[in-house]
Amino acid sequence: MIAFTAAEIADITHGRLNADPALIPTSVVTDSREAVPGAMYVAKPGEHADGHDFMESAFERGAVLALAERPVQALDGTEFPAVIVEDAVLAMGDLAREAVRRIRAERSAEGQDVTVIGITGSAGKTTTKDLLAGILSAEGPTVAPKGSYNGEVGVPLTVFAADTDTRYLVIEMGATGIGHIKYLAGIVRPDIGVVLGVGTAHAGEFGGVENIAKAKGELVEALAADGVAVLNLDDQRVAAMASRTIAPILGFTSEQATAEAAVRATGVDTNDAGNPVFDLSLPGSVDQGAVEQEAVVQHRVSSQLIGRHHVGNLLAAAAAAHAAGVPAERIAEGLSRQGAASRWRMERTERADGVTIINDAYNANPESMRAALRTLADLGRGRRIWAVLGAMLELGEDSIREHTAVGTQVVRLNISRLLVVGREARALYVSAVQEGSWGDECIFAETVEEAYEILTAELAPGDLVLFKSSNGVGLRHLGDRIALPPHAEATAHEGSALL
Known part of the structure; x- marks a missing residue:
C-alpha cells in the first residue's frame, strides 16, 4: 500500500482529522473482522448494517485509524482516531485516485512503467481477470482484485493493495447504472480497456440493453490516444464501441467472419473433460532489414477451464496480455496452465x-x-x-x-x-x-x-x-x-x- 499519513488522508478526502497527523496506516479494510494491526477501517453505511457499529471491534483487532462519516466514542468516552468525511465510499475513491497517481509518478521517476488494465462486460469479468493476472504475474509484480471486487468499494481496495513495486494493476469494473464505470475509470486511468460483452444482466436496473452498452463503453471512452481498447468483435454492441474511443482497437474473435479481429481462435473444440482447445492467433512482427511487417503468431491453447463459452474470456485475456507486451508463447502457456481461480465459476x-x-x-x-x-x-x-x-x-x-x-x-x-x-x-x-x-x-x-x-x-x-x-x-x-x-x-x- 502507498504510505499516506493521517494528515494526508484528511487533506485528500477533505475530511476532519481527530488523530495523530503523523500516523501511517499500513492497510485498508471495510470489514471489521478483517482488521489487522496497523489497518485503517472504513466505516461505511451498508444495506444491512452500519460499519460505524463495528468500529470498536476493528480497533480491538488492531486498527489504528478510521475513515468514517461521523465520530464514534469508545467505552471510555474518547473518540476513536478517525478522518471524518461526508461520504466514506467517495473518500475511498479519492484516496485510491491519489494512490494511482503516486505509483505512476514514482515509477516514472525511476524509469519504470506501470500498466493499468480495466475489464468490464456483462459476463466473464472475473474469469478474464484471473486469466490475465495469471499471465502477467509471470512477467512482473501484479495486483488484481480478490474475488469479484469490481465496484466503488472493490476497485479502491484493489488499488490499495498496489505499491511502487507493482508492474501490472488489473481492475475489474462492474456497474449497475450509467456513469459508474466512468467514475471507476477516473480513479485508475486505465492504459488498456477490455470490453467482453453486452448482455441482459441488470437490464432492469439499467432500463434496457442499450443503456448497458452505453455504460460498458465508458471504459473505452476513458482511454488516452496511447492506450489500447480490447473489444469483442463477436458482439455487435461491443464492436460499435470502436467509434467511442481515440485509442487504437485490438479486436478478438472466435468467428471467422470477423475479418477485423487481430486476435483469433481457430479450430475450437472441447476435450472429454469439457475443456476448450484451440489455435490462438496473435499479431506479431517480422523484422526484414529496415522494414517491419505484420505477421501472425499461432500457438495451441489447451485450457483447464470447463466450457466452450470460455473461449471469449481466454481470447480477451490473450489480447490484453499482448497489448501489455507479453510474448505470444508465454501468453499461450499462461492460458493453458490455468483453471478457475475464483470460486463458484464452473x-x-x-x-x-x-x-x-x-x-x-x-x-x-x-x-x-x-x-x-x-x-x-x-x-x-x-x-x-x-x-x-x-x-x-x-x-x-x-x-x-x-x-x-x-x-x-x-x-x-x-x-x-x-x-x-x-x-x-x-x-x-x-x-x-x-x-x-x-x-x-x-x-x-x-x-x-x-x-x-x-x-x-x-x-x-x-x-x-x-x-x-x-x-x-x-x-x-x-x-x-x-x-x-x-x-x-x-x-x-x-x-x-x-x-
Whole structure:
C-alpha cells in the first residue's frame, strides 16, 4: 500500500482529522473482522448494517485509524482516531485516485512503467481477470482484485493493495447504472480497456440493453490516444464501441467472419473433460532489414477451464496480455496452465461416490445460463444429468420471457432432471413442463432447504449436477453442501455441537 499519513488522508478526502497527523496506516479494510494491526477501517453505511457499529471491534483487532462519516466514542468516552468525511465510499475513491497517481509518478521517476488494465462486460469479468493476472504475474509484480471486487468499494481496495513495486494493476469494473464505470475509470486511468460483452444482466436496473452498452463503453471512452481498447468483435454492441474511443482497437474473435479481429481462435473444440482447445492467433512482427511487417503468431491453447463459452474470456485475456507486451508463447502457456481461480465459476467437484458437481452459481444471466446448460449437455453424454436452477435476478420486464426461454432450452437439450428452486424462477419450471418435461423429470422446490432434501434423497453414483443462479438466490451454497461426501454435513453439525 502507498504510505499516506493521517494528515494526508484528511487533506485528500477533505475530511476532519481527530488523530495523530503523523500516523501511517499500513492497510485498508471495510470489514471489521478483517482488521489487522496497523489497518485503517472504513466505516461505511451498508444495506444491512452500519460499519460505524463495528468500529470498536476493528480497533480491538488492531486498527489504528478510521475513515468514517461521523465520530464514534469508545467505552471510555474518547473518540476513536478517525478522518471524518461526508461520504466514506467517495473518500475511498479519492484516496485510491491519489494512490494511482503516486505509483505512476514514482515509477516514472525511476524509469519504470506501470500498466493499468480495466475489464468490464456483462459476463466473464472475473474469469478474464484471473486469466490475465495469471499471465502477467509471470512477467512482473501484479495486483488484481480478490474475488469479484469490481465496484466503488472493490476497485479502491484493489488499488490499495498496489505499491511502487507493482508492474501490472488489473481492475475489474462492474456497474449497475450509467456513469459508474466512468467514475471507476477516473480513479485508475486505465492504459488498456477490455470490453467482453453486452448482455441482459441488470437490464432492469439499467432500463434496457442499450443503456448497458452505453455504460460498458465508458471504459473505452476513458482511454488516452496511447492506450489500447480490447473489444469483442463477436458482439455487435461491443464492436460499435470502436467509434467511442481515440485509442487504437485490438479486436478478438472466435468467428471467422470477423475479418477485423487481430486476435483469433481457430479450430475450437472441447476435450472429454469439457475443456476448450484451440489455435490462438496473435499479431506479431517480422523484422526484414529496415522494414517491419505484420505477421501472425499461432500457438495451441489447451485450457483447464470447463466450457466452450470460455473461449471469449481466454481470447480477451490473450489480447490484453499482448497489448501489455507479453510474448505470444508465454501468453499461450499462461492460458493453458490455468483453471478457475475464483470460486463458484464452473467449479468442478468429484465426490467419492461418483457424483460430479459443477457449481456455477456465483451469478447468472440469460447468456451465461444458456452457455452453462450447453456445457452440461456436452459433458453429460452417457450419464444422468441434473440442472439445479434458480432465478436470474434484475432482468426487469424481461424476467418472465428469459426464464421461459431457459426452461424450453433445458428440455431441448435433453437434460435428464430439472430442479427449479424458488418462486422467482417458477416461469422456468412452467415452461419446461409445457415444452414436454413432466413427472419426475421436472421438480419445483419452494426453498433451498427443500431442494437439498430432494437432492440428498435422489442423487445416485454417476450423476452430473449443475448449480446455476444469480448470487442472491444462494444456490452456490447449496452446491457446496451437495459437494460434500454423503453424511459429511451431519457429521460436521454433530462436531460443532460439541464445541
